[in-house]
Amino acid sequence: MALSQRRIGWLGAPVLLALVFMLFNSIPSGASGENMSDLPLHAAAANDDAAAIGQLLAKGAKIDVRDKDGRSALLVATLGNKVNAAEALIQAGADVNLKDNINDSAYLYAGARGHLDILKLTLQNGADLKSTNRYGGTALIPASERGHVDTVRTLIEAGVDVDHVNNLGWTALLEAIILGDGGERHVEIVKLLVDAGADVNLADKDGVTPLSHARSSGYDAMIGLLEKAGAK
Structure with a gap:
């Protein structure tokens, strides 16, 4: 879940605190x-x-x-x-x-x-499929964040809501972009979500869209997928 200094500065202190909380609570003991x-x-x-x-x-x-x-x-x-x-x-x-x-x-x-x-x-x-974790997210959201391509595909095929919003105000698409590394796995996940009908213009709590997040991080492949799907 590590972010570069540039990305941390852009996201701001409130999101950073949320990420730190998630990091220290994401792996149960044992x-x-x-x-x-x-x-x-x-x-x-x-x-x-x-x-x-x-x-x-x-x-x-x-x-x-x-x-x-x-x-x-x-x-x-x-x-x-x-x-x-x-x-x-x-x-x-x-x-x-x-x-x-x-x-x-x-x-x-x-x-x-x-x-x-x-x-x-x-x-x-x-x-x-509607069950949520302690962050208010479905199974699809952390799977997207962590780059589990086959898991994301399986959950989409099972019918999980691709536009569910967790307590941070993020969808699976937003987490794949914000917390992903921009690499091949996360690009494939963005494609899977877009192809499944994810709302490419559904912004976070601060009104920042998936496309804006992708542009800020310089994720060209994701930008292309989002723009092709009508993202603004």
């Missing part, structure tokens, strides 16, 4: 998925042990029991991108939308981090 709980089901999830998960559930373990951080075993598996464990839990009926103490769910986290296999499993098993 994000590797290991040693996150002494609950047996959570430990099995962290170890990607589908067999142990099956045995524990057969013995009566509560599938959506939460640890001290509000995390279910499925969320623990998702944090560590443990696909076998996640699949076993989802097939057994784990709630893909169950949120922890900081409003992460398996669906939202898989989308934000580009854990595509788990994301697809959640989408096939009741993911709430």
Whole structure:
């Protein structure tokens, strides 16, 4: 999420403070998925042990029991991108939308981090496309920011609102431009969003449009895509 000094100066102190807050709150403790709980089901999830998960559930373990951080075993598996464990839990009926103490769910986290296999499993098993994270954003917004092209494509195809606005006043398109690096992945994401019908003139809270942000950063490829789509 690092920005050049030129871009930070242009964005201004309020946005910088928001970015710093996001940075220090974007990765939950124990994000590797290991040693996150002494609950047996959570430990099995962290170890990607589908067999142990099956045995524990057969013995009566509560599938959506939460640890001290509000995390279910499925969320623990998702944090560590443990696909076998996640699949076993989802097939057994784990709630893909169950949120922890900081409003992460398996669906939202898989989308934000580009854990595509788990994301697809959640989408096939009741993911709430309108669900939002602690910043008021859908899964599409952080996926766009972080350059997860296949994840963005998958979420668009699933029907996520491409023009959803988060608490910072940013859409997925704005985040791909403002917080992206202007490289190939973010250009492709801008193209995907534009092709999906994203409003190219939907400005941020300060009235700055996607095209203005792209021009300020010198992102020529993005500028071309936006202008072709009618951006002003």
